[in-house]
Amino acid sequence: MMWNYGNMGWAWGYGVLAVVGVALLVYVIVRLASSTSKSNEKPADPRHDDASGTKRILQERFARGELTEEQYREHLRVLDESP
Template identity: 50%
Template sequence: MGWSWGFGLVALVGIAILVYVVIRLLSKNGGSDPSSTSTSTQPDLTSARKILDERFARGEVTAEQYRERIRVLGDGR
């Protein structure tokens, strides 16, 4: 009779682990949107632009280099 509470506790922990694993698997997949994984592998052009702007402001790149790199990033300004 002393073991009955132990089996209930083990079952509860097992269910909690199962729920945790299912949630982790679904969150890694990004839900039902398959395009979310393909966009995360592409470089973030806005952050690249911010870095370039900061480097230009600090004087690490010349105006000519800045314009060329903006053109390469596809901004076209």
């Protein structure tokens, strides 16, 4: 007579599911921790980051033809002089 041996074939599936669940949980925790630490980092010089972004926009406008060469150079000069 077989007593309660009918479901033994599925027992390994629950073990694999548990291992995958734990691995997924560890992965999510590590990703959240790394993204939180990166978002807390402050740039060395915030003005430098702002200026480089502004210069990039200025370069894009010049490339599209929205600014003449004189206007572009004047804007760059003003950006370099700003504190």
